[in-house]
Amino acid sequence: MDNNATTSLKKEVLDAMLPYYTDIYGNASSKFYKVGRDAEQALYKMRESVAKSINAPNVNEIYFTGSGCEADNWAVKGAAMANRKKGNHIITTKIEHHAILNTCEYLERHGFEVTYLDVDEYGFVTPEQVEAAIKDTTILITIMTANNEIGTIEPIKEIAEVAKKHKVIFHTDAVQAIGHMKIDVKELGVDMLSLSAHKFHGPKGVGMLYIRNGVRIDNLIHGGGQERGKRAATENLAGIAGLAKALEIAVADLDKNVAHCKKMRDRLIKGIRDNIPYCRLNGPEDEGRMCNNANFSFQYVEGESILMMLDMNGIAASSGSACASGSLDPSHVLMAIGLPHEIAHGSLRLSVGEDTTEEDVDYVVSVLPSIIQRLRDMSPLYEGVE
Amino acid sequence: MYSEKVMEHFANPRNVGEIPDANAVGQVGNAKCGDIMKMYMKIEDNVIKDVKFKTFGCGAAIATSSMATEMVKGKTVDEALQLTNKAVMEALDGLPKEKIHCSVLAEEAIQSAINDYRRRNGEDVPEDKEYTCEH
Numbered sequence: 038m039d040n041n042a043t044t045s046l047k048k049e050v051l052d053a054m055l056p057y058y059t060d061i062y063g064n065a066s067s068k069f070y071k072v073g074r075d076a077e078q079a080l081y082k083m084r085e086s087v088a089k090s091i092n093a094p095n096v097n098e099i100y101f102t103g104s105g106c107e108a109d110n111w112a113v114k115g116a117a118m119a120n121r122k123k124g125n126h127i128i129t130t131k132i133e134h135h136a137i138l139n140t141c142e143y144l145e146r147h148g149f150e151v152t153y154l155d156v157d158e159y160g161f162v163t164p165e166q167v168e169a170a171i172k173d174t175t176i177l178i179t180i181m182t183a184n185n186e187i188g189t190i191e192p193i194k195e196i197a198e199v200a201k202k203h204k205v206i207f208h209t210d211a212v213q214a215i216g217h218m219k220i221d222v223k224e225l226g227v228d229m230l231s232l233s234a235h236k237f238h239g240p241k242g243v244g245m246l247y248i249r250n251g252v253r254i255d256n257l258i259h260g261g262g263q264e265r266g267k268r269a270a271t272e273n274l275a276g277i278a279g280l281a282k283a284l285e286i287a288v289a290d291l292d293k294n295v296a297h298c299k300k301m302r303d304r305l306i307k308g309i310r311d312n313i314p315y316c317r318l319n320g321p322e323d324e325g326r327m328c329n330n331a332n333f334s335f336q337y338v339e340g341e342s343i344l345m346m347l348d349m350n351g352i353a354a355s356s357g358s359a360c361a362s363g364s365l366d367p368s369h370v371l372m373a374i375g376l377p378h379e380i381a382h383g384s385l386r387l388s389v390g391e392d393t394t395e396e397d398v399d400y401v402v403s404v405l406p407s408i409i410q411r412l413r414d415m416s417p418l419y420e421g422v423e
Numbered sequence: 424m425y426s427e428k429v430m431e432h433f434a435n436p437r438n439v440g441e442i443p444d445a446n447a448v449g450q451v452g453n454a455k456c457g458d459i460m461k462m463y464m465k466i467e468d469n470v471i472k473d474v475k476f477k478t479f480g481c482g483a484a485i486a487t488s489s490m491a492t493e494m495v496k497g498k499t500v501d502e503a504l505q506l507t508n509k510a511v512m513e514a515l516d517g518l519p520k521e522k523i524h525c526s527v528l529a530e531e532a533i534q535s536a537i538n539d540y541r542r543r544n545g546e547d548v549p550e551d552k553e554y555t556c557e558h
Contacts, residue, residue: 349434
């Protein structure tokens, strides 16, 4: 029940990766002998496959990275540095992943100015808000496709139109979205898009940044000529093979998976709402919510305790409480949608996947109410509520 | 991340609940920080005859409450006041660094309850301090 955190590696994906650890072990840069050339050709095919999967017009717009985090860091830092003569202003939202937020904070320490847009109670930001924040000095807008904690799907296409109108580079972090909604970079009109293989049944340690030709961006890793000289390092061929294969499957099975996840998600949400009082669903209702995400706050209890009791029952989940995140404050996303601290501390994220069955959902719905009740019976905040 | 002892006390917390005729009640922490501990005691002849707790908080907060109540049950008030967060931690085979504040909270909850008892008996005891979120 934590498929927003990571997913299992598919057998077909592993099978697609293995040859690059054994037979085709060549360095794609060593073109003067066969195993090197084989690797180079295989890499081209993988890039072509990924370009096709996200409908990138050109194969050379696909850049492989070591993670989604790296892709986000590169997009933001690279575009900021390459365009600093034009201006120093960046627009983002308060609910981005830390890969974006912490990078923006880093840039602020180096003379950039960042606007962190508010979101509404469901986590939405509007194109109008983005447009109103644009200044003469704005060089980059970065807004996530879908939120990892509460599942809000942002109006990326409309924001891209605003960015285009004002000639500002637009990046979107699609790490959570891919595999759960259609991602077509041409149709979305984005300049850059990040993704990470392990979120859609691919391997860990490999990501991708789509950079539309014509976007000015600084090189990330200086060294050899890999990734058109922008991100040096011998390519992780097996990892890239896994990413490409997992993405092909995710795109081919998209409609089926979305329908299945939605069914499981809605069964879960209904089951929880029907059986647990004093709970609220964080994030949007049906439309505008990622098909696989459910996020609840349970009043009078704390999230880490819920996670520990779920774990004792064999259920893996996640929470936005301060204790669970190891920091002083609860999740920045739950704060941004206006939850009071004590409600945010009692949050629980359950994310389903294509492997989730009705039995899995029903099992969660059967054990969660007694866990919440047990913790409430222990909680001084619940005294007098019963 | 947690020791087996912590997990055991979290899974089977001792002394959970309220004491209707408690003559010592103390509460520390606040909801904003994510943890509150409330201790109820029945003190007779300066001896803690019974102690129960209610806690809103993480696994460590519940486990430290449970352990602290076990450690003071049957002790005299003066002995209970000697209980340190370090002793509670040691009894639980340690806590992760970011959870040490939970053991501090347990120590303070015991003190808060005993201070309440002393106030009820006309002793001049300073008010409990205001809580700020610390980890």
